[in-house]
Amino acid sequence: xxxxxxxxxxxxxxxxxxxxxxxxxxxxxxxxxxxxxxxxxxxxxxxxxxxxxxxxxxxxxxxxxxxxxxxxxxxxxxxxxxxxxxxxxxxxxxxxxxxxxxxxxxxxxxxxxxxxxxxxxxxxxxxxxxxxxxxxxxxxxxxxxxxxxxxxxxxxxxxxxxxxxxxxxxxxxxxxxxxxxxxxxxxxxxxxxxxxxxxxxxxxxxxxxxxxxxxxxxxxxxxxxxxxxxxxxxxxxxxxxxxxxxxxxxxxxxxxxxxxxxxxxxxxxxxxxxxxxxxxxxxxxxx
Amino acid sequence: xxxxxxxxxxxxxxxxxxxxxxxxxxxxxxxxxxxxxxxxxxxxxxxxxxxxxxxxxxxxxxxxxxxxxxxxxxxxxxxxxxxxxxxxxxxxxxxxxxxxxxxxxxxxxxxxxxxxxxxxxxxxxxxxxxxxxxxxxxxxxxxxxxxxxxxxxxxxxxxxxxxxx
Numbered sequence: 455x456x457x458x459x460x461x462x463x464x465x466x467x468x469x470x471x472x473x474x475x476x477x478x479x480x481x482x483x484x485x486x487x488x489x490x491x492x493x494x495x496x497x498x499x500x501x502x503x504x505x506x507x508x509x510x511x512x513x514x515x516x517x518x519x520x521x522x523x524x525x526x527x528x529x530x531x532x533x534x535x536x537x538x539x540x541x542x543x544x545x546x547x548x549x550x551x552x553x554x555x556x557x558x559x560x561x562x563x564x565x566x567x568x569x570x571x572x573x574x575x576x577x578x579x580x581x582x583x584x585x586x587x588x589x590x591x592x593x594x595x596x597x598x599x600x601x602x603x604x605x606x607x608x609x610x611x612x613x614x615x616x617x618x619x620x621x622x623x624x625x626x627x628x629x630x631x632x633x634x635x636x637x638x639x640x641x642x643x644x645x646x647x648x649x650x651x652x653x654x655x656x657x658x659x660x661x662x663x664x665x666x667x668x669x670x671x672x673x674x675x676x677x678x679x680x681x682x683x684x685x686x687x688x689x690x691x692x693x694x695x696x697x698x699x700x701x702x703x704x705x706x707x708x709x710x711x712x713x714x715x716x717x718x719x720x721x722x723x724x725x726x727x728x729x730x731x732x733x734x735x736x737x738x739x740x741x
Numbered sequence: 742x743x744x745x746x747x748x749x750x751x752x753x754x755x756x757x758x759x760x761x762x763x764x765x766x767x768x769x770x771x772x773x774x775x776x777x778x779x780x781x782x783x784x785x786x787x788x789x790x791x792x793x794x795x796x797x798x799x800x801x802x803x804x805x806x807x808x809x810x811x812x813x814x815x816x817x818x819x820x821x822x823x824x825x826x827x828x829x830x831x832x833x834x835x836x837x838x839x840x841x842x843x844x845x846x847x848x849x850x851x852x853x854x855x856x857x858x859x860x861x862x863x864x865x866x867x868x869x870x871x872x873x874x875x876x877x878x879x880x881x882x883x884x885x886x887x888x889x890x891x892x893x894x895x896x897x898x899x900x901x902x903x904x905x906x
Contacts (some may be wrong), residue, residue: 536754537751537753540751541751544749544751563753567752567754568856568859570800572748575748596862599862600855601854601855601858602851602855660869683775686775690779690839690843694840698825
């Protein structure tokens with residue numbers, strides 16, 4: 455008879471987290487490993503509270519388990535309990551003070567709590583220990599993106615993609631960056647890849663669908679490239695400057711007419727186009 | 742310089758939440774604040790940015806900087822209105838304060854950006870459900886903030902005129 459824990463590990467490796475939980479149900483919760491597996495499986499199916507309970511139960515059996523402490527930190531962060539997550543990661547760091555993974559995870563927790571100076575210091579320390587570690591690279595990409603450091607985020611995401619062409623995080627970041635620049639085709643390509651890597655991430659699914667529509671519709675695609683902050687700054691700048699430099703009116707008038715057109719199109723027509731696509735999904739939109 | 746004791750001292754507050762916020766608790770889109778700046782001026786956009794920073798659970802330091810920049814923006818609006826238009830109140834009130842307010846909105850955008858991105862990245866719900874509409878609060882800010890702003894400009898420019906003459 456196969457040990458249920460072996461079976462559960464197998465299912466976890468395959469990404470069948472529900473089956474892993476089923477397998478664990480067939481065994482008595484006799485040791486810390488059982489709780490660790492249960493915590494991982496619960497976390498992956500989105501049951502963060504269950505993952506916290508399992509990790510805490512495991513730690514009562516083996517308080518020094520760094521795997522359980524890391525699992526508790528991860529589950530608690532997902533369960534919106536950053537204080538418990540910090541307590542767990544600090545306990546893990548007491549056991550392995552120079553772990554680049556734990557330092558990077560702690561940096562991410564600090565960033566989530568908007569303690570950016572602390573996050574910077576922890577991430578620098580994690581990098582100093584090991585620049586090649588996957589978790590450090592992932593947190594670095596996530597953090598650069600979150601801080602709005604586009605260049606660093608793009609470089610970090612490309613490094614992640616070089617290691618793992620299916621990296622959901624890298625595709626999400628590159629898609630998000632392209633989306634914010636109005637490059638719908640690139641955004642759609644990356645966001646679709648992110649959705650394929652993790653179909654459960656609903657926010658990305660929604661943006662990916664939106665990007666697919668923008669990329670397929672010639673009017674929305676053009677609109678999206680123009681309806682950016684730089685265009686409105688230019689229009690406002692010209693509006694302010696023209697009274698002082700009258701000959702600018704040659705440029706200002708067409709730009710302001712375009713601005714009115716963009717505003718009307720984005721406020722009144724674009725939502726209708728999107729609704730039609732959602733309702734009818736004409737074949738030329740690519741599904 | 743941070744020491745290890747600082748770095749590894751428990752400090753997280755857990756106030757920046759990830760669960761779906763309800764209507765009335767959610768922040769506003771940062772780009773929408775430019776409309777408030779253009780129509781309402783420095784007072785209006787500062788008020789909206791400060792409230793938004795609170796909704797984003799941005800650090801106290803960020804909230805403080807928003808107020809400081811807002812205060813500087815109001816003073817700059819008066820000075821810019823006087824320098825550009827002198828005692829021509831109609832032009833000053835029509836355009837003068839908008840120039841400074843839009844520039845100020847850019848600075849306030851950068852201040853709120855990290856908190857906004859982290860909120861958006863952690864939020865479990867889609868983009869449509871992450872933000873509240875700025876229509877009503879923005880309109881109130883434009884009307885009330887705009888009136889206050891115009892009063893400050895009229896009094897400020899009048900004072901500068903009086904001192905200059």
